[in-house]
Amino acid sequence: MTQDAIAFSDLIAPLAPADVSALWRSQTFKHQRGSGEHRFGALLNWDSLWALIDGAVIAPESCRVTYARRTVDSTFYLDEGRFNPDRLAGLFEQGVSMIIVKLNEHVPSIAAACRDAANFGLRIVHAGAIATTGDQGAFGSHYDLFHLIVLQVEGSKRWRVYGPRAHKPTAAMATVDPPQSPPILDTVLQEGDILFLPSGYWHSCDNGPGRSLHVTLGCVAKPTRTPGEGANPQSRGRYGVEDRHAGSD
Secondary structure (H helix, E strand, C coil): CCCEEEEEEEHHHCCCCCCCCCCCCCCEEEECCCCCCCCCCCCCCCCHHHHHHHCCCCCCCHHEEEEEEEEECHHHCCCEEECCCHHHHHHHHHHHHECCCCCHHHHHHHHHHHHHHHCCCCCEEEEEEEEEECCCCCCEECCCEEEEEEEEECCEEEEEEEECCCCCCCHHHHHCCCCCCCCEEEECCCCEEEEECCCCCCCEEEEEEEEEEEEEEEEECCCCCCCCCCCHHHCHHHHHCCCCCCCCC
16 A cells, blocks of 8 residues: 555454444444544544645535534635635634545545455445534434444544434435434544444434544445445435535534
């Protein structure tokens, strides 16, 4: 691999790719404690993400900003269809979340990890990130249509996962009538931690103190197309982002 490449197996260690496939088959979630600070820094960090935004590498159509789990009108951070970094920074000071998709198109290390996952029978259909400075998450309770690998890059975030899992997850029902029962998993992802979450599990998130950044890889087993080539076209509705891929809190 090149110097920009990160092996998929290194990202998910100490689990092996076969362990991840087994989690998906058994519909089992797992919070894997990590090795602490900077574990995923070579993949993405706050400064490198901001450089992509400031340098107009990431298109506004691939992003969404929320406050208190509601979408912020783009006029508050765009000028003539381009990001206004100063205004966006001001919003982060007020505690917004920013959802970014299609990162595999702009970050070589993420693209390499997505390609490498295919060697183990896992097709990455989404590569995104969520940056948060407030005390909440980006979305209300929902489930996703693909399996999630959540890499906590910076800060911390509390995840609550609810059962039972949706038997046949569909986009139309992904935010409708979330469970009212206590969570079956209530945990805090710290920097360097990983959460493996099969599709269909309802979940919600709240940010910890300070700012948080996590990368989400959405995947399915037994690839039939090149990683990143396309995914579920129905996932756009909840995220409101011009992408067929989605992310999670």
